[in-house]
Amino acid sequence: MSPSIRVRTPSELRAARRRKAHSCWGHLVAAPLWPLHGANLGTLLRTCDAVGACLAVPRFPWVPEALRRGNTLRRPACVHWVHDPPGWLAREKAAGTAIVGVELADEAVRLADLTPARGRTIAVLGHEQQGIPPDALDLLDTVVEIPMVGTGASLNVAVAGSLVLYKLAGLL
Ligand SMILES: C[S@@+](CC[C@H](N)C(=O)[O-])C[C@H]1O[C@@H](n2cnc3c(N)ncnc32)[C@H](O)[C@@H]1O
Numbered sequence: 001m002s003p004s005i006r007v008r009t010p011s012e013l014r015a016a017r018r019r020k021a022h023s024c025w026g027h028l029v030a031a032p033l034w035p036l037h038g039a040n041l042g043t044l045l046r047t048c049d050a051v052g053a054c055l056a057v058p059r060f061p062w063v064p065e066a067l068r069r070g071n072t073l074r075r076p077a078c079v080h081w082v083h084d085p086p087g088w089l090a091r092e093k094a095a096g097t098a099i100v101g102v103e104l105a106d107e108a109v110r111l112a113d114l115t116p117a118r119g120r121t122i123a124v125l126g127h128e129q130q131g132i133p134p135d136a137l138d139l140l141d142t143v144v145e146i147p148m149v150g151t152g153a154s155l156n157v158a159v160a161g162s163l164v165l166y167k168l169a170g171l172l
Pocket of ligand 1: 103
């Protein structure tokens with residue numbers, strides 16, 4: 001006999017969620033610092049809200065509007081504006097923040113072996129075509145790769161970032 005499955009209603013789901021977005025906890029930060037497509041920023045913003053992370057993005061002229069359009073939440077997640085990505089990463093690293101690159105790289109650990117973040121951690125995501133630039137690669141403490149068995153060269157950056165954020169948040 002198959003189990004009886006009851007899907008939770010929207011009002012039950014709302015009642016189980018926070019009433020307001022978290023204020024800046026600063027513990028976990030998703031950093032798509034070289035974005036190309038606004039839709040990916042909207043997807044990452046929703047994941048940030050789900051896992052209690054902040055989003056760090058450059059203030060390119062089109063980014064505020066992309067976040068406004070992509071924000072389908074009642075209240076937005078925490079957004080930090082980054083003016084100089086390599087300089088910001090270097091300052092964070094010097095202050096003790098763990099810098100985790102999400103990238104396809106020889107030195108990468110597999111997602112399954114990534115442990116949840118213990119202190120302030122930034123998950124650095126690459127450009128949709130060129131990946132993480134070389135000057136930022138030099139600043140990474142760890143690189144994590146999501147294994148793939150299909151024919152595509154890589155995952156969508158928002159999918160890759162969301163998987164890693166869930167693991168860093170300890171929710172997977
Ligand atoms: C579309 S990929 C970059 C393109 C890639 N250099 C290529 O040649 O296909 C964009 C970003 O998504 C993330 N990404 C995509 N697939 C990934 C995977 N399997 N493991 C880790 N990161 C991944 C990385 O941050 C990467 O820089």
